[in-house]
Amino acid sequence: MRVEPYGEGERSGSDPGGRRPEDEPGTGVVAAFGRQLKLLRVRAGLERGEFGTRTGYSAATIASFEQGRRIPAPRFIDQADEVLGAGGVLRALKEEVARAQYPAFFRDMARLEAEAVELHVYDTHLINGLLQTPEYARAVFAMRRPLLDDDTVDQRVAARVARHSIFSQPFLPTLSFVIEESVLRRPIGGWSVTQGQLEQLLLHGHRRNVEIQVMPNDREEHGGLAGPFTLIETRDARRIAYVEVQRNSRLYTERAAVRELEEQYGILRAQALTPRESLTFIEKLLGER
Known part of the structure; x- marks a missing residue:
């Protein structure tokens, strides 16, 4: 019987509770997206408050996105890519970021x-x-x-x-x-x-x-x-x-x-x-x- 494991079998190196490293806040693709978002925002010369106003989010929420503490919605990623002139860099991560919202x-x-x-x-x-x-x-x-x-x-x-x-x-x-x-x-x-x-x-x-x-x-x-x-x-x-x-x-x-x-x-x-x-x-x- 061929079985493809996508749970317990992938948990080598995880903690006793079974939480994998990419599930931790500030790590994985969500953290990588957040770092890229901050770099692009700073390059565009926008403070978090101004950027948040342009995308419809508070400065605190923008900070959460940049620090990898919250997973941004696809709509935000599209808006951010356009506002920051990212040329599709952020959109390219949208599918992986969306998958990260699941356990x-x-x-x-x-x-x-x-x-x-x-x-x-x-x-x-x-x-x-x-x-x-x-x-x-x-x-x-x-x-x-x-x-x-x-x-x-x-x-x-x-x-x-x-x-x-x-x-x-x-x-x-x-x-x-x-x-x-x-x-x-x-x-x-x-x-x-x-x-x-x-x-x-x-x-x-x-x-x-x-x-x-x-x-x-x-x-x-x-x-x-x-x-x-x-x-x-x-x-x-x-x-x-x-x-x-x-x-x-x-x-x-x-x-x-x-x-x-x-x-x-x-x-x-x-x-x-x-x-x-x-x-x-x-x-x-x-x-x-």
């Missing part, structure tokens, strides 16, 4: 997800990030232990919301989700957050390229007891499986390994409620409060 173990998956023509997801603990509202995502990250600082929570929420661009691509991928009933009943963030999340599921469930299915708690037969996973088909017809647990992740590319999970997913879809039944079920949950 290290998820960065390769984020790239594959954005390029996928098909995604099939089985979730057992949380609503999948592609379907999460910003409020639900914030509640999830705020509960993370060890605690994340406020800036990191903001970055993670922004990164999660940025993934939603998959729904507005010119070429719409085929997306399907099997979600455990217990996930829908878990009031992450309180009822108002949960209500908004369930309403969001209904909206996504009516998209022509999206199918959402609920796995009821009372099913006596269950094909996915080994845990959550995602199946990916890329534009070049590669089929890949992604499995994640406790900040460790794996991308499976060997056909036999992927086929096993494809078989599980097919059984799960057969055992779950149909997409139409699932939307009715979610509407019923909304009506219980």
Whole structure:
């Protein structure tokens, strides 16, 4: 079985908590971008306050970008490149900076997800990030232990919301989700957050390229007891499986390994409620409060 590790296997030399060097503030591509940004700003003869005014950010935020403490949005990078006359130097780093907003173990998956023509997801603990509202995502990250600082929570929420661009691509991928009933009943963030999340599921469930299915708690037969996973088909017809647990992740590319999970997913879809039944079920949950 061929396995491509993108988590635990890359953590040699990391601290006991599993944080890789490029995740630390002030290091990696974000720090390199910040140093380049400062050099270009100084060369242009602009103080942080003036530069911030021209780009719509405070001087303190500009300082955070330059010191690698905050990850700039793609819009800021485009503006900064133009205002500073960088000639594309900053824009050239935009893709790498965008990837840095994700936890290290998820960065390769984020790239594959954005390029996928098909995604099939089985979730057992949380609503999948592609379907999460910003409020639900914030509640999830705020509960993370060890605690994340406020800036990191903001970055993670922004990164999660940025993934939603998959729904507005010119070429719409085929997306399907099997979600455990217990996930829908878990009031992450309180009822108002949960209500908004369930309403969001209904909206996504009516998209022509999206199918959402609920796995009821009372099913006596269950094909996915080994845990959550995602199946990916890329534009070049590669089929890949992604499995994640406790900040460790794996991308499976060997056909036999992927086929096993494809078989599980097919059984799960057969055992779950149909997409139409699932939307009715979610509407019923909304009506219980």
